[in-house]
Amino acid sequence: xxQKQKNYAIPLAFVGMMFFSLGFALGINSFLIPVLKDSLSxxxxxxxxxxxxxxxxxxxxxxxxxxTIAAIGYKRTMALSFLIFxxxxxxxxxxxxxxxxxxxxxxxxxxxxxxxxxxxxxxxYVTILGPLESAAKRISIMGICNKLAWPVAPLFFSLIVADxxxxxxxxxxxxxxxxxxxxxxxxxxxxxxxxxEVTAAGESEESAADCPYAAxxxxxxxxxxxxxxxxxxxxxxxxxxxxxSTAVDxxxxxxxxxxxxxxxxxxxxxxxxxxxxxxxxxxxLDQAKAMRICAWIAVIGSLAIVLLPAExxxxxxxLMSLGCSLMWPALWPLAMADLGKFTKSGSALLTMAIAxxxxxPTIFGFLQGSVGAQAAYWLALPCFLLILYYGTxxxxxxxx
Numbered sequence: 001x002x003q004k005q006k007n008y009a010i011p012l013a014f015v016g017m018m019f020f021s022l023g024f025a026l027g028i029n030s031f032l033i034p035v036l037k038d039s040l041s042x043x044x045x046x047x048x049x050x051x052x053x054x055x056x057x058x059x060x061x062x063x064x065x066x067x068t069i070a071a072i073g074y075k076r077t078m079a080l081s082f083l084i085f086x087x088x089x090x091x092x093x094x095x096x097x098x099x100x101x102x103x104x105x106x107x108x109x110x111x112x113x114x115x116x117x118x119x120x121x122x123x124x125y126v127t128i129l130g131p132l133e134s135a136a137k138r139i140s141i142m143g144i145c146n147k148l149a150w151p152v153a154p155l156f157f158s159l160i161v162a163d164x165x166x167x168x169x170x171x172x173x174x175x176x177x178x179x180x181x182x183x184x185x186x187x188x189x190x191x192x193x194x195x196x197e198v199t200a201a202g203e204s205e206e207s208a209a210d211c212p213y214a215a216x217x218x219x220x221x222x223x224x225x226x227x228x229x230x231x232x233x234x235x236x237x238x239x240x241x242x243x244x245s246t247a248v249d250x251x252x253x254x255x256x257x258x259x260x261x262x263x264x265x266x267x268x269x270x271x272x273x274x275x276x277x278x279x280x281x282x283x284x285l286d287q288a289k290a291m292r293i294c295a296w297i298a299v300i301g302s303l304a305i306v307l308l309p310a311e312x313x314x315x316x317x318x319l320m321s322l323g324c325s326l327m328w329p330a331l332w333p334l335a336m337a338d339l340g341k342f343t344k345s346g347s348a349l350l351t352m353a354i355a356x357x358x359x360x361p362t363i364f365g366f367l368q369g370s371v372g373a374q375a376a377y378w379l380a381l382p383c384f385l386l387i388l389y390y391g392t393x394x395x396x397x398x399x400x
């Protein structure tokens with residue numbers, strides 16, 4: 001299947017389900033971090049290592065995932081990722097029974113490995129599944145599925161456990177068992193789904209002439225827009241993770257009532273942005289311009305969080321997450337443009353860059369312990385400025 005194939009609806013529906021699964025698996029951290037911090041009496045910086053354990057596998061498994069896709073195809077690799085997810089949540093059950101934070105870190109690492117394999121499949125798949133200039137629109141649709149799942153995860157746990165206000169580790173068994181069953185079902189469903197294999201322009205030997213920019217290159221390191229894009233994605237994933245996963249913890253630090261409800265603030269911001277992307281790209285906005293606008297919104301949002309009165313500042317997370325919304329949909333196709341035969345290798349590099357979600361939230365956690373919950377958000381400002389540079393000039397390096 002090539003970009004010329006027009007019937008995208010059914011494959012996109014199945015891939016949307018997978019994006020929801022990715023968001024749900026990551027959103028669980030929003031619930032677990034405060035639970036483990038209270039139950040095991042962990043400092044903030046140590047508790048945020050749970051996020052680090054989830055994102056480090058992207059750096060380790062990004063390249064092996066691309067090789068797996070090349071060997072067995074997208075669909076079988078998707079099914080494999082759900083099997084790894086199920087194994088991860090078996091480990092989560094054991095971690096809860098042992099009340100062991102190191103075991104929780106191992107379980108998060110395995111879950112991150114599953115996430116890396118699935119991300120390596122679905123992001124290039126959606127990018128290739130149609131014209132490159134409208135890739136941000138398709139990824140925005142997938143983004144809605146993904147980001148709505150982040151607050152669903154803590155809500156799911158709150159509905160299952162007996163006393164949501166006083167959750168202990170022993171309350172986690174039943175939710176974990178349910179999740180194991182769901183992921184096993186999704187693995188089987190992935191094998192049965194009508195998902196044809198796709199190839200990018202110039203990726204196969206027969207179509208190499210369709211991408212002259214990549215024809216004479218011998219390595220992904222000869223694509224400067226890709227390398228800089230991977231660095232930008234590294235920074236982006238870290239700061240996006242801050243906007244999505246810290247709202248509940250920040251609400252608790254401020255002493256606000258019903259802190260779990262604040263998990264919806266960033267997700268609503270992301271979804272509003274995605275809807276704008278679906279409507280405006282590419283008819284009214286190209287992908288680079290959308291990225292620049294969102295970067296400015298995120299800069300304003302991050303400044304508002306640290307400068308507004310504390311009890312109001314939590315609502316500025318909406319602006320920060322709104323700014324994050326179209327960065328990923330725009331950045332991925334800009335970085336993957338004209339890779340030709342290096343499409344899978346380039347996708348692997350971008351998948352490895354998702355490891356930024358391990359670094360920046362961990363730094364944030366330790367900053368939170370030393371300078372306070374509100375001042376720690378200063379970390380977001382330089383990150384968004386770098387993203388603004390890529391959307392303004394960085395992606396153009398390939399045209400010089």
